[in-house]
Amino acid sequence: MEQDSVEKYGLDLHCTMMLEEYRENRKSFEKILEISLGCIRDLLAKNGILVTAVEGRVKEEKSLAGKLELKGHKYRCLSDITDIIGTRVITFYTDDVDKVAALAENSFEIDWENSVDKRKMHQLDSFGYMSLHYVCRIPKSMYFDPEHPEINTIRFEIQLRTTLQHMWANMNHDCGYKGDVEIPIEHLRNMNRLAGVLELADDEFSRIRTAVNDYRRQVQNLVASGKFSEVALDIDTFRSYLNMKPFDKLNRRIAAINQAEIHDASLMPYLALFKYLGFKTLGDIEELKKSSSDDAYQLATLEIGGTDIDIISSTVAVQDLCIVHILKSGAGEQGLTDFFDQLNGQSAYNRTRAARLMEKTSRLAFMNK
Amino acid sequence: MEVTINQNENKFDVVLVGRLDTTNADQFQKDIEPLMQGEKPEITLDCSAMEYTSSQGLRMFLMLQKSVNSRGGSMVMTGMSPQVKEVFDITGFSNIIRII
Numbered sequence: 425m426e427q428d429s430v431e432k433y434g435l436d437l438h439c440t441m442m443l444e445e446y447r448e449n450r451k452s453f454e455k456i457l458e459i460s461l462g463c464i465r466d467l468l469a470k471n472g473i474l475v476t477a478v479e480g481r482v483k484e485e486k487s488l489a490g491k492l493e494l495k496g497h498k499y500r501c502l503s504d505i506t507d508i509i510g511t512r513v514i515t516f517y518t519d520d521v522d523k524v525a526a527l528a529e530n531s532f533e534i535d536w537e538n539s540v541d542k543r544k545m546h547q548l549d550s551f552g553y554m555s556l557h558y559v560c561r562i563p564k565s566m567y568f569d570p571e572h573p574e575i576n577t578i579r580f581e582i583q584l585r586t587t588l589q590h591m592w593a594n595m596n597h598d599c600g601y602k603g604d605v606e607i608p609i610e611h612l613r614n615m616n617r618l619a620g621v622l623e624l625a626d627d628e629f630s631r632i633r634t635a636v637n638d639y640r641r642q643v644q645n646l647v648a649s650g651k652f653s654e655v656a657l658d659i660d661t662f663r664s665y666l667n668m669k670p671f672d673k674l675n676r677r678i679a680a681i682n683q684a685e686i687h688d689a690s691l692m693p694y695l696a697l698f699k700y701l702g703f704k705t706l707g708d709i710e711e712l713k714k715s716s717s718d719d720a721y722q723l724a725t726l727e728i729g730g731t732d733i734d735i736i737s738s739t740v741a742v743q744d745l746c747i748v749h750i751l752k753s754g755a756g757e758q759g760l761t762d763f764f765d766q767l768n769g770q771s772a773y774n775r776t777r778a779a780r781l782m783e784k785t786s787r788l789a790f791m792n793k
Numbered sequence: 794m795e796v797t798i799n800q801n802e803n804k805f806d807v808v809l810v811g812r813l814d815t816t817n818a819d820q821f822q823k824d825i826e827p828l829m830q831g832e833k834p835e836i837t838l839d840c841s842a843m844e845y846t847s848s849q850g851l852r853m854f855l856m857l858q859k860s861v862n863s864r865g866g867s868m869v870m871t872g873m874s875p876q877v878k879e880v881f882d883i884t885g886f887s888n889i890i891r892i893i
Contacts, residue, residue: 499891596860610848685849687855727883735848735855775877777882 425634433489437458439496446488446502452574453482457509459567460532460560464513467527473520476587480511506538506559509580516592521584525556528582532560535579553593553621555585564712588622661696665706674717674741678724682736693767694742700766701749710744716752719790720744726784743767747781751791759780794843796824803866804835810842813850821853822827828857834866841872851886869893 427435429781430443446453460478468475493498499505513524528534538559559579571576585593596615599607646655646662647698655661671691679686703709723744728736750759768774785791795810795816805828815822828836836857846854854870861868871893873881880885 599850648859665889687889689885724883731880731883732847732852733852733880735884739885739887743885743888754828768892771893772872773875773878777879780875780879 428653430485430489431521433493435489435492435496435525439489439492439742441501442492442496442502442505443485443489445484446508449502449578450482450577452572453509455572455619456562456575456578456580457482457511459562459575460509460511460582463531463566464511464528466532466581468513468524471523471527472645473523474516474638475520475524476514476516478513478592480509483508483510483704503578504536506579507581509578511580512583512585514589515584515586517633518626519630519633520585521586523557525558526591528558528584528699531563531566532558532582533563535559535561536580553596554589554619555583558582558584584638586626588626591624593629598600603779613638614724647706652710653705657695657698657708659692659695661706664696666691670709670713671738671741671745674713674720674745675736675738676729677717677721678740678744679736681725681732682731684736687726689737689739691739691742694739694746697763697766698768701746701763712749716745716748716790719748719752721790722788722790723748724783728786746788751781751785794821794824796821796826798827798884800827801833802806803831803833804837806837806839808839808842812845813843813853814845815849818847818849818853821850822856825853828860832864832866834861834864835881836861836866836868838870839872840870840877841874842862843873844875846880848884851880851884854890855886867891 430440430447432439433443435443448504457480461478464478467473468478488505492507497777502508515521515524539557541556547634559581561579562576564576567575591702592615596619599611640660643655643661644664645662646652647668655665675686680683698709703712715773721744724740727744746763747760748774755757755762759776760781761775763776764777765771794813795808797808797810797834799806807825807828827836831843871890872893878887878892881890881892
C-alpha cells in the first residue's frame, strides 16, 4: 500500500526530512525493539526477577510529527531523538529497579550522557516523577547483521520504574498534560503530594519484603540446624522441613513389610492436618516421630502385612503417625472420624473406617499401655 | 474387569465392573486409552460395581491420574465399596486420588 506523503503534516523542510528518515528506518526500529525486549525478558527470567510488565513500542509517525512540530528545531537529526524506540520494565519493588538497571548496564551499551535517573533529581522538598531512563544501543556482541549496521548505532530508551511510580506517572499524565486548559497549581500540588505518599509506600513494600526474606532465611537456618522446637509451623517452615525428607525412614520401613515401591506424593496437605491436631512447632512433629514411629510401623504392619500390596504412597508414614497420635490421645472413634473428614473430605465411610481401625488396633501394644 | 466409557466432549463417565488385578491389568490399560487423550478431561469413574483392585490396579489409577493432571483435567472415583476403599486408604492413595 502506498504511503501518504510526509508533507501532509505541514512541517518545515528540516522536520519533514527527519520524518522521511523515520519511515526509511521503521523496520530497523522494529528489529531493535524486538531484540531489546527479548534480551530484557531473558535477563529477568534468568535472574528470577518477577515484574509487573515488560512493554515496548516504536513511536507512531503521527506522534513523532507532533513532537517535531513542537520542538523539531531542537534536533539536528533524527538520531538526536532517543525515545523513538521505547521499552519499559515495571517492577514490584524499588530494589528491583536497581537490579534490572544493573542487568541492563551489563547487557546494553549505555549512553550515560543522555541517561537520567529522575529519582535522584528531586530536591529535599519536592516529589513527582520517579523513573530511571537509560538511553542504550544494541552491542555487536548481542546482535550484528552486516547488512544492517544501523541496528547497533540507533539508540533506544529503557524506562525502569515501580508499579506505583508507573501508576502515578500515568495518572499525572492524564490529569496534568491536557493541553487545552491550564491546570490550577493546587491540583498539581495535590498530585505531587500523592507522589510523596506513593514513594513512602514503595519504600515500605521493599522494607516488608526484606524483613520477610530475612525471616525465611532465619527459619531455614533453624530448620537446617535442627532447632525444630523454635520454629513455628507454617507454609514456609513446613516446606523447608519436608525438604529434609523427615518421613522417608519410616516410609522405607513400612515399604519393607511387603517389599513395596514408594510413590512420591506431596505432603503439604498435612500442614493443615497437623495444625488441626494442635501442633504448633516443627518440634511437635519431631516429638511425634520420636515417640510414635514404632507404633505407626505396628499399625502399618497390621494394615498391609497380610496383603499382597506392593505399592504405597509416601503419605503413608505421616498418615499412620497422625492416626497413632489420635488413638494415643484417647480421642477414639470420633477423633479418627473427624481426622478422616479433614484428610479426605466428609463422608459416611469415614466413620466406618474409624470404627474398623478402633477394633483392629485394640490388639496393638501401644493401645494397651 | 468390564469398562464402559460414555463420552460427551471432554466429559467421560466411566463404569468399572468386576475385579482389577494382574490378570487383566493389560486389558484395562487398553480399555482406558480413550481417557489418556485430549485436553482438560473431566473423568468420573463409577466404582460401585468394582469388586477388588490389586497393587497393579492402583498403578493403573495412578498412571491415569498423572495423565489427567498433565493435561489440566480432573478425575474422581465414586461409589467405592468399603473393601476397595480400604486398599486406597492403607496405601495412602486416598491422599493422591480424589474419592467421593
